[in-house]
Amino acid sequence: MEDCITLEHGSGGAKYRELVEKVFLPAYSNEYINPLNDSAILSGAGKIAMTTDSFVVRPLFFPGGDIGSLAVSGTVNDLAVSGAIPRYLSVGMIIEAGLKIETLQKITASIARTAKTAGVSIVTGDTKVIEKQEEESGIYINTAGVGIFDEGRIPPSQKIETGDRIIISGCMAAHGMAVMNEREHLGFQPPIQSDAAPLGELISAVLRNDANIVHAMRDPTRGGVAATLCEWAGADTDILIRDADLPVRPDVSAACRLLGLDPLYIANEGIILLAVSESSVYSVLKDLQSREDGKNSRVIGEVIQGSGNVAAETLLGSVRKIRMPRGELLPRIC
Amino acid sequence: MNYQTEDLAAGIRKLASEVGDVTIMEVCGTHTQNIRRFGIPSLLPGNIRLVSGPGCPVCVTSQEDIAAAVFAAGRENVIFVCFGDMMRVPCRAGSLEKLRQAGRDVRLATSPLDALKIAKENPRKEIVYFGIGFETTAPHTAALVEAAERTGTGNLSILNVHKTMPEAIRYLLRGENQISALLCPGHVASVTGSDAFSFVASELQRPAAVSGFEAFEILAAILKLLDMIRKKDPQCVNMYPQAVTREGNRQAQELMDKIFKPCDAVWRGIGCIPGSGLAFRECYAGYDAKKRFDIPHQETEEPEKCLCAKILKGEKNPEDCVFFGKECTPDNPVGPCMVSSEGSCAACYRYRP
Numbered sequence: 001m002e003d004c005i006t007l008e009h010g011s012g013g014a015k016y017r018e019l020v021e022k023v024f025l026p027a028y029s030n031e032y033i034n035p036l037n038d039s040a041i042l043s044g045a046g047k048i049a050m051t052t053d054s055f056v057v058r059p060l061f062f063p064g065g066d067i068g069s070l071a072v073s074g075t076v077n078d079l080a081v082s083g084a085i086p087r088y089l090s091v092g093m094i095i096e097a098g099l100k101i102e103t104l105q106k107i108t109a110s111i112a113r114t115a116k117t118a119g120v121s122i123v124t125g126d127t128k129v130i131e132k133q134e135e136e137s138g139i140y141i142n143t144a145g146v147g148i149f150d151e152g153r154i155p156p157s158q159k160i161e162t163g164d165r166i167i168i169s170g171c172m173a174a175h176g177m178a179v180m181n182e183r184e185h186l187g188f189q190p191p192i193q194s195d196a197a198p199l200g201e202l203i204s205a206v207l208r209n210d211a212n213i214v215h216a217m218r219d220p221t222r223g224g225v226a227a228t229l230c231e232w233a234g235a236d237t238d239i240l241i242r243d244a245d246l247p248v249r250p251d252v253s254a255a256c257r258l259l260g261l262d263p264l265y266i267a268n269e270g271i272i273l274l275a276v277s278e279s280s281v282y283s284v285l286k287d288l289q290s291r292e293d294g295k296n297s298r299v300i301g302e303v304i305q306g307s308g309n310v311a312a313e314t315l316l317g318s319v320r321k322i323r324m325p326r327g328e329l330l331p332r333i334c
Numbered sequence: 335m336n337y338q339t340e341d342l343a344a345g346i347r348k349l350a351s352e353v354g355d356v357t358i359m360e361v362c363g364t365h366t367q368n369i370r371r372f373g374i375p376s377l378l379p380g381n382i383r384l385v386s387g388p389g390c391p392v393c394v395t396s397q398e399d400i401a402a403a404v405f406a407a408g409r410e411n412v413i414f415v416c417f418g419d420m421m422r423v424p425c426r427a428g429s430l431e432k433l434r435q436a437g438r439d440v441r442l443a444t445s446p447l448d449a450l451k452i453a454k455e456n457p458r459k460e461i462v463y464f465g466i467g468f469e470t471t472a473p474h475t476a477a478l479v480e481a482a483e484r485t486g487t488g489n490l491s492i493l494n495v496h497k498t499m500p501e502a503i504r505y506l507l508r509g510e511n512q513i514s515a516l517l518c519p520g521h522v523a524s525v526t527g528s529d530a531f532s533f534v535a536s537e538l539q540r541p542a543a544v545s546g547f548e549a550f551e552i553l554a555a556i557l558k559l560l561d562m563i564r565k566k567d568p569q570c571v572n573m574y575p576q577a578v579t580r581e582g583n584r585q586a587q588e589l590m591d592k593i594f595k596p597c598d599a600v601w602r603g604i605g606c607i608p609g610s611g612l613a614f615r616e617c618y619a620g621y622d623a624k625k626r627f628d629i630p631h632q633e634t635e636e637p638e639k640c641l642c643a644k645i646l647k648g649e650k651n652p653e654d655c656v657f658f659g660k661e662c663t664p665d666n667p668v669g670p671c672m673v674s675s676e677g678s679c680a681a682c683y684r685y686r687p
Contacts (some may be wrong), residue, residue: 134437184442259418259444260367316339316549318373323684326664326675 010129032123040123049084064194068110083155084147098137118198176266195270213277238306342553361389362519393670401427416464473586527582603642603669642669
């Protein structure tokens, strides 16, 4: 095989076949993808969940992850927060000519590794090659994910109710700050690590306990925790959170303060937000905190009667409004 | 609430009952942000109002200057370097963020010296640094020019739109208006010295307090202002002695004076304020990006009917402005009160029924 991807690799001929057999199949290998049919034939009856996502992140590699691991965990998490058990993923790639095959192999290995951790199979895929758009060749990944439902497990209604408590499963803002630090060469040392991780098992730990009444769940990606809370607050509910209870890692907090950024608005890829009934708060917390990936779970606020506002009680006891974020979050100087 | 803020809030409540309606203007983007971040307005009694003045240099950069930046950044061989908060500000000619999204080389800086590094790493490109900010950042731009001279870095120029505070305050607060007192910018004062704001008390007969940025510092400054209002004894008081002296940072002032001279400047939504800008001195004119790229003078008059200047002073409300909600929205702002997410017009727009 050559060093780099060329347009010929995307043209469906011998070079394409070589790529599939030498790079993708060995990494993904399972009963669904191995036959290399036009469609994967899957098992599962009853209700299914399906999601799709595309990943265009630059840089391709960052501390704590890469575009491959992000593609798997992002898709898995979208299925899991809907109450489904993630099972199957497709991986479509649009590769810019000139990308090193070694880079493609690293990304593919990362996809395979993350899929194994998440308990999902990569069952089908597609590869196209285009002329490179920028100085450095990149890659764009689209995934579709399918999940099934356990009998007896009721998926959340995704509607918060007055009296609910808002729980967060871990520290905020790590992913957004990690990528910003890498992309903009901000130079924070040691480099900030992304929190990107598949959370299907964490969510299962909560949903399989009948005592837990979960009304809504979301993984707060772009727009951060603030965007999710603003989307949740409804026509007759307000959400009130407490700054003192928001968990942020010290290195992430320091970087945010230096750049004038609010962690509430920064992307996350390894935490979930839940709105749970007041009666099941302790049970949910116990189930989350019993796991390594949920050890920092805590209650951060509650849902009260209102009209769609989100506010935070500050460390001073004063109140500040939380608004839907607009545009790209960029460091400010004044 | 900790004991400091509890005591300060109680002190403010007591004084507030003795002074009637008070409007305090702050003129610093970080004060604007932190007042919101700490929820300070929710701690103040109803008769004490905080208004955000033209303290955000990003928001008061004129449409013509942003158009100049868009022109320079759009040039083929240019790497355009600017601060993050400047990227998103729109004008009729577009925005730097839109250019970046369209693939032009527009880079984020956290220090002006980033531009020097980029210039050295890209000797065949022209690097243009967008010099925005008040006296807090102007000395850094001056240091950048000095460093470029010293190292013989010829492929660097500055699109200079620096502005200074005192003349803008004088211009806005002259004559009758509703501003009772001024919360003075701590970072600007660390360079200019607190004496630079003494005219607010001596000429404009209003109390002024130079304030830091923590919650208790802002509350302490508000308390001091109310005390001076109650006593009818306007002074300029330095409430940020840990960073600000009366005479300020002489070295920074000398550096600024070496590279720049005062000039007139156009403030978005307000118009021309005499003596409120900084221009390159003749011997440094070679670093002026407007000259180097022959940037066309794009006649972009600040619309006459924009009421920002009056809204900033609390004389008019956003709804009084003919542009509000029609030609002027957060996505397509006319003046700084709508550009800044903390501006009166942006806040009013957000909560309109």
